[in-house]
Amino acid sequence: MSGTEDDFLHHDFYTEERWKNWLNKVRESDFKFEESEEPQGKEGAIFVNMEDDIILACLKIIAKYDRGQISAESAMQMLSRIRDIALTEVDPISEDADLMIDSLQTSLIGSFAACECYLSGDYDEKDNVDDLVKVALEAESSDDIEIALATVAEIGALILKGNELSDKTMEEVPFGLVAEWLDGIDSISAAMVGADSYKEDEEDDEFC
Structure with missing residues (x-):
C-alpha cells in the first residue's frame, strides 16, 4: 500500500468489524476448557488467531514508521485506534470464553x-532483556504495577528492535500480570519470526 502519511492515517489497519467477526467466531465455537493439559484444539486456536491478527496490524504500522512513511505521532494515533477496538469491554459470552478473552486483552x-x-524511543538499547524481566517481576511483587508495565513495554521495544525473549526466561516467569503481558510480547516476537509479509508495502483489505 503506497500513499501519503495522510492516506495512511485514514487507512483502517484494523476495524471494529474485524474484531466483531472474531467475537462471533468465539460465540459459534462454544469454547470450553478441557480437563486434560492437551492443547485446546481448533476452538482454542481462535483466541491465538485473534491476537495474532491484531499483532500483525500493529506490526504493519511499525513497519511503515520504520520506513519513514509515517511519523511516530501518526503511528501512535493508528495504534490507539486499534487498542480502543481490542480493549473495549466485551459482552459476556460464556464463563470459559470470557476468561480467555480477558486473558487475551491483558x-x-x-x-x-x-x-x-x-x-516513543523511551528505552535503552543497551539494556538486557532478561534483567528487565527480573525488574518487572520485582515491581509486580511490590504492587508497583505501573513500573511493571513500563518495564514490560521496554522489553517489547527491545524485541521490536531485534532482541530476543528466550523460551527459558518465559518458562521461569510465574503466573501473574507480568506473565500475561509478556505473552503479548512473545506474540510480537513469534509474528516477527513467523513471517515478514507485514513489512510489504501493499493493501490488505481481507477481513476474517
Whole structure:
C-alpha cells in the first residue's frame, strides 16, 4: 500500500468489524476448557488467531514508521485506534470464553505498551532483556504495577528492535500480570519470526 502519511492515517489497519467477526467466531465455537493439559484444539486456536491478527496490524504500522512513511505521532494515533477496538469491554459470552478473552486483552496490553514504547524511543538499547524481566517481576511483587508495565513495554521495544525473549526466561516467569503481558510480547516476537509479509508495502483489505 503506497500513499501519503495522510492516506495512511485514514487507512483502517484494523476495524471494529474485524474484531466483531472474531467475537462471533468465539460465540459459534462454544469454547470450553478441557480437563486434560492437551492443547485446546481448533476452538482454542481462535483466541491465538485473534491476537495474532491484531499483532500483525500493529506490526504493519511499525513497519511503515520504520520506513519513514509515517511519523511516530501518526503511528501512535493508528495504534490507539486499534487498542480502543481490542480493549473495549466485551459482552459476556460464556464463563470459559470470557476468561480467555480477558486473558487475551491483558496480553494485548503488553503488546500495545511495547509498540508505544518503541515509537516513543523511551528505552535503552543497551539494556538486557532478561534483567528487565527480573525488574518487572520485582515491581509486580511490590504492587508497583505501573513500573511493571513500563518495564514490560521496554522489553517489547527491545524485541521490536531485534532482541530476543528466550523460551527459558518465559518458562521461569510465574503466573501473574507480568506473565500475561509478556505473552503479548512473545506474540510480537513469534509474528516477527513467523513471517515478514507485514513489512510489504501493499493493501490488505481481507477481513476474517
